[in-house]
Amino acid sequence: MKSLAELDAIRQKARADLTARNEGSRKVVVGMATCGIAAGARPVMNTLVEEIRTRGLNDVAVTMTGCIGVCRLEPIAEVYESDGSKVTYVKLDANKARRIVAEHLVNGSICEDLTIGAAETAAKNA
């Protein structure tokens, strides 16, 4: 069983490796209202956080928001670049979240097929 005393060791280690956390130049916002959660937003959010950490992307903050307004396309995540531009990804799952981190956040190439634009074009042609 774990004890709070372990936190003292964590604190010491955390202070020793204070790799400057470059707060919030980029941001990923996950829709986490009832619609998003029911559609599977929690694993999307937790996967994003995990992948971003694993890859050491210190400039990306992950946060949640309420309903984005297009519930039928949930789970939704919005990526905000440091220049303020935004890409909206829809109908996500954990695997797609991994792709967004690798392709978009690491390599800077937008996953076009996962964007809201692609989903709406597909809906029109269906």
Place this chain on the structure above:
Amino acid sequence: MRDLSLHVLDLVQNSLRAGATFVDVLIEAIPRQDQLLLQIGDNGSGMPPELLSQVTDPFVTTRTTRPVGLGLALLRELCEQTGGQLELESEEGTGTRLSAWLGLSHIDRLPVGSMSETFAALLMSDPLIDYRLILRANDRSFELDTRDIRRHLEDVPLDHPDVQTWITTTIAEQQVIVFGGVLHEIIS
């Protein structure tokens, strides 16, 4: 919703939108009465009686993006389906507390689900909010309070990766210990 931990994730956000800085979550299994209690309390803005009396109506919501709010409506439905009920108390300026009573052994009672995943998401999203989580069954109980954790961490933030890992593994471990042998979904 697939499990109660997803309801918790959803409903805690009502608290946060009401400006809460502290949220208290309790899950208690009471096998002798065949009941499972989920309680969420906050120090948010509270609700006036008019809103409180109709807030579980799916067509009543404070959101502006759409005219439907399903969070509380879904939980009330679940409670009633399992022979229980949803109780809400609220005082303006003080906070709100919801108590969801579920039939413990009822076939429609959702499993508790992963409270650790829910807290991972909540703590990551806003590390300045404080939480207390209590899990209880018969004589076993577990309590995690982020205010105690902060005292040990001093200036290290709650969303530091090692802290997050410690919190989530602790919750996952304790959920099995507390509810093992009591909730059928826990295989311990």
